Amino acid sequence: MSALQCWEYGTVMAAKSLREGSAAPGPVPEGLIRIYSMRFCPYAQRSRLVLVAKGIQHETINVNLINKPEWFLEKAPLGLVPVLETEKGQVIYESLITCDYLDESYPGKKLTPEDPYEKAKQKMLLEHFSTVVTLLYKVFHARKTGEDLAVPEAAFREQLLKFEQLVPGDTQFLGGDSVSMVDYMIWPWFERLAPFSMGEYLNDAPKLKKWVEAMMDDPAVKELLTSPEDHKGFMELYMARDPECADFGL
Structure with missing residues (x-):
């Protein structure tokens, strides 16, 4: 599998997650924002929902959270997803913070009330x-x-x-x-x-x-919806601390 198969543009689901020993991705492509995610993480799903709802062009890189790549820990001191990375190399993490950042930084419908x-x-x-x-x-x-x-x-x-x-x-x-x-x-x-x-x-x-x-x-919810069977399969592997849980169903 080539490195490019480990991430995607827009909202199509990425392929297998990057893990320990994997090469660090290059700079964020021009005109995009990158999200480091994990397919089954509810906190990352928050940010992904906002990205889709606002129509923000983005690149998704899935990370194996049980077997984390070394370079990911350098970008994300907490070792958690979601993490955003801009073209300028700016890094934003924590789900609520990333969602507020996206809503404030990008045009389109404002999801947070002005009042x-x-x-x-x-x-x-x-x-x-x-x-x-x-x-x-x-x-x-x-x-x-x-x-x-x-x-x-x-x-x-x-x-x-x-x-x-x-x-x-x-x-x-x-x-x-x-x-x-x-x-x-x-x-x-x-x-x-x-x-x-x-x-x-x-x-x-x-x-x-x-x-x-x-x-x-809701269109964003429908686009990112994961089947109950996949959620259950992931959780069973996750509870067993199986590092393959992040790629369940691929």
Whole structure:
């Protein structure tokens, strides 16, 4: 496989991830921004959704996060994705920061509200949702270790229903009648509920269930959607710390 097969332009999924011992990619091509990603990472998916939603021409390079290339750690001190790199060699990392950067730096529809109060409301909703994410990973961990699932699943369910109470019932999306930043920041974890039979909790959360249905029709979500089977296959390998998990399905 040639080096060029390890990344792609636009939004077509890249081929296999780069890992330890791989050659560092060259400069970012003119007119593009580069994102270092991993096909199944929900945090990287946040940035990829923004790139697609705003129609930003970009280059994607997938990185194996279990077997990281040495050069990646030089670019990304935290060793995590997403990471953006500009034509000027500027590097931006952390998912929320990269998304804000993209929204502020590129033309087209602004995903973040201009009104300070509306912007604050979205950030507060994200803060509440971070607790849901924490408990979801506790469920995944319990499944990995074979621990009793009753306690973490009950805690996850309780927090999800608390979050449901914060969801506006008079708009189609979380921030209004059109998709905005908060929708893309939260979506990746709902995409990951179905493979583990956890989507049933949405039956008790009608506002969130309606929101999920609306998000499934969003062009950016549809373009980047990963099948439940692939999500499940990845997670099973990831829980076993198999370095091939990043390339599941390729």
